[in-house]
Amino acid sequence: MALFAVFQTTFLLALLSLRTYESEVLSEPLSLTPELLKVSVNSTHQCLHLQWTVHSLAYHQELKMVFQIQISRFKTSNVIWVENYSTTVKRNQVLHWSWESKLPLECAAHFIRMRSMVDDARIPKPGFWSNWSSWEEADAQNLLGHDPLFVFPKDKLVEEGSNVTICYVSRIHQDNISCYLEGVQIYGEQLDRSVSAFELKNVSFVRKKGTNVFCKVDQGGVLGGIVLFVSKVLEEPKDFSCETQDLKTLTCTWDPGSDTGLTKQPSQSYTLFESFSGKKTLCKHRNWCNWQVAQDSQETYNFTLLAENYLRKRSVSILFNLTQRGET
Numbered sequence: 001m002a003l004f005a006v007f008q009t010t011f012l013l014a015l016l017s018l019r020t021y022e023s024e025v026l027s028e029p030l031s032l033t034p035e036l037l038k039v040s041v042n043s044t045h046q047c048l049h050l051q052w053t054v055h056s057l058a059y060h061q062e063l064k065m066v067f068q069i070q071i072s073r074f075k076t077s078n079v080i081w082v083e084n085y086s087t088t089v090k091r092n093q094v095l096h097w098s099w100e101s102k103l104p105l106e107c108a109a110h111f112i113r114m115r116s117m118v119d120d121a122r123i124p125k126p127g128f129w130s131n132w133s134s135w136e137e138a139d140a141q142n143l144l145g146h147d148p149l150f151v152f153p154k155d156k157l158v159e160e161g162s163n164v165t166i167c168y169v170s171r172i173h174q175d176n177i178s179c180y181l182e183g184v185q186i187y188g189e190q191l192d193r194s195v196s197a198f199e200l201k202n203v204s205f206v207r208k209k210g211t212n213v214f215c216k217v218d219q220g221g222v223l224g225g226i227v228l229f230v231s232k233v234l235e236e237p238k239d240f241s242c243e244t245q246d247l248k249t250l251t252c253t254w255d256p257g258s259d260t261g262l263t264k265q266p267s268q269s270y271t272l273f274e275s276f277s278g279k280k281t282l283c284k285h286r287n288w289c290n291w292q293v294a295q296d297s298q299e300t301y302n303f304t305l306l307a308e309n310y311l312r313k314r315s316v317s318i319l320f321n322l323t324q325r326g327e328t
């Protein structure tokens, strides 16, 4: 009962401070407008990362809020993404949000802004949007050098069957630039005076050294290119089984399926886990592994074989009974 009373008081106080706060807001232009603290570009992951805060939340311990985030490309009026991000906000908290771009971020300037709305059941008043924060620019193009023609993404690693967007940025104001995938011309969409994008659908594995994409100015000899690393899809190990001749060493074997190794990515690795003993071993071979039987003569083994590469993990489990000397 006492606890409830305390809670109610806190609740009333919170409401009161919000009311006071709201009435202050009417004469105070700041309101709950979020302030973007930092917009950073992660080129490797083609991600924009935002950090922001809501200064005027200082009166409250915690509040549920929705942030509406807008992303524009080339110019602020060209909005390409709108998302409502709901979260609980604590005072002085720095909030984070990331967005993955299909278009490599080096090919275009991006602009971000956001606004917020209180969406908390404790506050019955219907929500209203705050003002927008000011636009912040995320420009990865200033990372470029002085070459006349750039192609992106650089050295990207994807799985077979993915769709990949390639783009070029040209510093030469000439229309005739053509691009080729493994020597075959590809056709894209011009996004801007100097930027074009090409969507490659369902890319396939060509070779371990990667797939070549290049663009060139038709009469000028200027070239730009990239290597796209297309990995085969990691398969689940098949026919996984263990056996022993001497009750001291178990030999586990499997069919690994296709090798996903590339210049950019080593072949998949295999690790054997045993859940009852909690032990594991990194397998030295791609299709078999030895397991030493412990002194305490464990009878039943639950083996999990984990296959992994940079892009994916796959696992299979079997139960093995030592006295039966075979897979159960």
Ligand SMILES: *[C@@H]1O[C@H](CO)[C@@H](O)[C@H](O)[C@H]1NC(C)=O
Pocket: 028, 029, 030, 031, 032, 033, 130, 131
């Ligand atoms: C929004 O901005 C306008 C003009 O900048 C200002 O007059 C108004 O008070 C602001 N509203 C809120 C809710 O902050």
Ligand SMILES: *[C@@H]1O[C@H](CO)[C@@H](O)[C@H](O)[C@H]1NC(C)=O
Pocket: 042, 043, 044, 045
């Ligand atoms: C990019 O993001 C990945 C994963 O979120 C992270 O591991 C990496 O360190 C980031 N790179 C940079 C340059 O921030």
Ligand SMILES: *[C@@H]1O[C@H](CO)[C@@H](O)[C@H](O)[C@H]1NC(C)=O
Pocket: 068, 082, 083, 084
């Ligand atoms: C975000 O929320 C607003 C208000 O609830 C709604 O009108 C709008 O459609 C939502 N937008 C998206 C992209 O979900």
Ligand SMILES: *[C@@H]1O[C@H](CO)[C@@H](O)[C@H](O)[C@H]1NC(C)=O
Pocket: 161, 162, 163, 201, 202
């Ligand atoms: C690639 O694009 C096609 C057509 O737009 C779509 O159906 C498919 O789901 C996409 N594949 C992936 C892996 O996103």
Ligand SMILES: *[C@@H]1O[C@H](CO)[C@@H](O)[C@H](O)[C@H]1NC(C)=O
Pocket: 174, 175, 176, 218, 219
């Ligand atoms: C561009 O290519 C077209 C057709 O291939 C040609 O007619 C035109 O003269 C070229 N323009 C330049 C500036 O090279």
Ligand SMILES: *[C@@H]1O[C@H](CO)[C@@H](O)[C@H](O)[C@H]1NC(C)=O
Pocket: 161, 202, 204
């Ligand atoms: C993707 O390409 C492979 C051959 O490279 C083909 O077998 C498969 O049907 C294609 N998938 C789609 C969705 O087009």
Ligand SMILES: *[C@@H]1O[C@H](CO)[C@@H](O)[C@H](O)[C@H]1NC(C)=O
Pocket: 275, 302, 303, 304, 317, 319
């Ligand atoms: C064997 O181990 C796997 C992975 O830890 C687990 O999912 C499974 O339930 C275990 N099976 C038995 C019979 O303990």
Ligand SMILES: *[C@@H]1O[C@H](CO)[C@@H](O)[C@H](O)[C@H]1NC(C)=O
Pocket: 299, 300, 321, 322, 323, 324
């Ligand atoms: C293992 O096999 C032996 C002999 O068949 C049997 O007695 C024992 O119960 C089995 N243990 C388990 C856990 O299945």
